[in-house]
Amino acid sequence: MRRVPIDLVIFDCDGVLVDSEVISCRAHAKVLTRHGYPITEAQVLKRFLGVSDREARQIVETEIGRELPEDIEAQIKQETLRSYDGDLKAIAHVGDAIAAISLPKCVASSGTPEKIRRGLCCAGLYEQFAPHIFSAADVKRGKPAPDLFLFAAEQMKAVPERCLVIEDSAPGITGARAAGMTVLGFFGGSHCSGEHEAMLRAAGASWTFADMRQLPALVEQLGQKPGSVAGFPAL
Ligand SMILES: [Mg+2]
Numbered sequence: 001m002r003r004v005p006i007d008l009v010i011f012d013c014d015g016v017l018v019d020s021e022v023i024s025c026r027a028h029a030k031v032l033t034r035h036g037y038p039i040t041e042a043q044v045l046k047r048f049l050g051v052s053d054r055e056a057r058q059i060v061e062t063e064i065g066r067e068l069p070e071d072i073e074a075q076i077k078q079e080t081l082r083s084y085d086g087d088l089k090a091i092a093h094v095g096d097a098i099a100a101i102s103l104p105k106c107v108a109s110s111g112t113p114e115k116i117r118r119g120l121c122c123a124g125l126y127e128q129f130a131p132h133i134f135s136a137a138d139v140k141r142g143k144p145a146p147d148l149f150l151f152a153a154e155q156m157k158a159v160p161e162r163c164l165v166i167e168d169s170a171p172g173i174t175g176a177r178a179a180g181m182t183v184l185g186f187f188g189g190s191h192c193s194g195e196h197e198a199m200l201r202a203a204g205a206s207w208t209f210a211d212m213r214q215l216p217a218l219v220e221q222l223g224q225k226p227g228s229v230a231g232f233p234a235l
Contacts, residue, residue, distance in 0.1 A: 004182065006223045008158035009101055010149060011129075012050075013109035015168035018119040019089050020080075021049065021191035027079035032060065035068055045191055050169025052110035052142030053077075073112075081118055090123035091189060093212040098128050100216035106132035108152040108165075110142050110172075132156060144171035146179035153179070164222060166215070168192070173203035182206055184218060 015021045025044040032039050037060050039047075048056045053073045061067055069075070098105060106129060109116045113135045120126040120133070134152045136142035153160045165176035165183045176183045185200030188210040197208050209218060 003222055005162055006103060006164045006182075006219060007162040008153065008156050008164070009103050009105045009219060010108050010152050010163055010165045010176075010181070011098075011105065012165070012167045012169070012172050013107050013111060013116050013119060015049075015091075015189040015191060016166050016186050017091060017094055017107065017125055018123045019091050019190050020084070020119055021045065021168075021189055023083045023087055024080050025049075025191065027076055027083065028056075031072065031076045031079055035072065037064055037068075049191070050110060050143055050167070050171035052136040053112070054136065055142050077112060077115055080115065084118055084122050088119060088122040090125055091186075091212055095125060095128065097212040097215040098125070101219050103219065104132075104156055104158070105129065106134060106152050106156050108134045108148050110136045110148075113137055143169075144174040144178070146175050149176050149179035149181055153181075164219060167205070168196075168200070170199055170203040173200060173205050177204040182222065184209065184215075186210070186212075188212065 011017055014024060025041045028044045028048065029039050029041045053076060057068060057072060107116065116133055116135055117126060120129065134148060134155065136148055139147035139151050141147045149165060150160060153163050160180040163181040165181050166186055167173045167176060167183055168186045168189055173183050173185060183205050185205030185208040187196040187200060187208060200208050207218065209215065
């Protein structure tokens, strides 16, 4: 892959800005199990990481052959947000990394607008992005479809080919690549196992990293000519 000038950096929220996936998986497992779909936190992580609640609901309903309660997303959200106030933290060093990137930035997340706002507020990151925060609720199809990334680029007046996406999930990377964007895969969240990096690469991440202190330099290097930065391999 050739390097391209970057005009916009699009951040996923859960697992990239806020260390929320462990909390979220626990809430999903608890509520889905309560409604007759027994599943563990680890299984939720493996099957639904990066998938919007709407898409996850469709998958489960197809499998069990019946509809889940109308308000199941609300129940999961309530269970998740209950833990946010006490347990949620920003991904380590992400606030400084965001501040060090001078390019326009926005958030594109599978979460609902309320969940994104609560998460970013709890982590002290809301002011760094507002009002440039986009959710699956803004588009017809959530990740892994490219719609949300294309919508975010359009709103920010950026060309998709000149957008860089920071993602921690396979559906997110698939969606960003389908939108024609370059993706950096992040595997520093507390939900990431030893296999996470390989999964991000297999999904199409151009580069992977686990420490947000590396991000400003990676963004800068991506926009430079090949070979201009020693030690940064060709993408
Ligand atoms: Mg994520």
